[in-house]
Amino acid sequence: MDKARPLPAYLIQRFHGWRATAWQENKAWYRRLASDGQHPRAMVISCCDSRVHVTSIFGADEGEFFIHRNIANLVPPYTPDGENHGTSAAVEYAVTVLKVAHLVVLGHANCGGVKGCHDMCSGHAPALEEKTSFIGRWMDILRPGYEKLDPAAAETERLTALEKEAVLVSLENLMTFPFVRAAVEAEEMTLHGLWTSTGEGALEHYDPAQHGFVPV
Template structure:
């Protein structure tokens, strides 16, 4: 592929630094992971946003989390229509092959994808309405969540509420997957919804009892 180029120098330097320190100091652990395969306890579905780093937030080691990232941490409903579904495939692999005990959906503050959904739903982003927009069609998943919060007058509060709806919608959609519902009913899998406040470092968790989020 003629357009591929060597890594930027700063990334090469960082790699060599990691290989000489973190890898060398934990070489036996890395080799064990390579030889024995992965056995993560949890799957985390988080946003692509570069500011959200779930392994740092939870102090996770290599091999502990099976992580899938996409725009606005969304899970689509179960739709085996023959199209390519990266998120659905990741969920299927985590639950049926890796047998994770937990699936965690983590939303966050100031989410650009959620803001895009708001703009699209209010007519401020006509480009996202185009059938050719990958982001727009992906954010269609969140439209039901916008319908739930659209009457909130304050725009910042409405966006925060929609960020949390992205988590709730994803939890609801997870339960449309037969293998997820079966594992939850058997008690071998639990679902968790989190929202991360980037600036303050806070994490809130969803409570199905109250229908809201509370600090952990």
């Protein structure tokens, strides 16, 4: 591969800063993590969006979360003979090998992937309708959520509602995985749906008893 280049200087400087401070002061802990393997308590499925910083939101240390990120924090339905195996493989590993106690789907405000789905499903993003669009075919997972939106609501309200539907669709799809359902029904693992707003510093969780998202 002759197109790869060395890291930008600012990233190299940041690495050396981390190694001289955080790593140097806690190297026994880092070495234990490396030698003992990972034993995360929870898996978090979040969006690729650079503004969603899972470890910062929860003040997590290394080794605490098994994190998988994709466009719009979606989980496809269980399709062993189909496609979209990247997310499915991560879920399988977290549940069957790492034995996580919690599986969290974290949605967020101002999600570009969700807006793309909204635009595509409303006929305003023809490029995403093309079979060659990776984003469009991935966002097809969220079409059932779009169909639940109130057509009379304002667009901002519809987008927020669809961001939360992305969490619910993913939770429903997770329960189509036999090993997820088995772990949940055996009370060995719990599912959680969250939605966060970076700008407002807000976090909401889905409460089945209230049929909606409420502040934590």
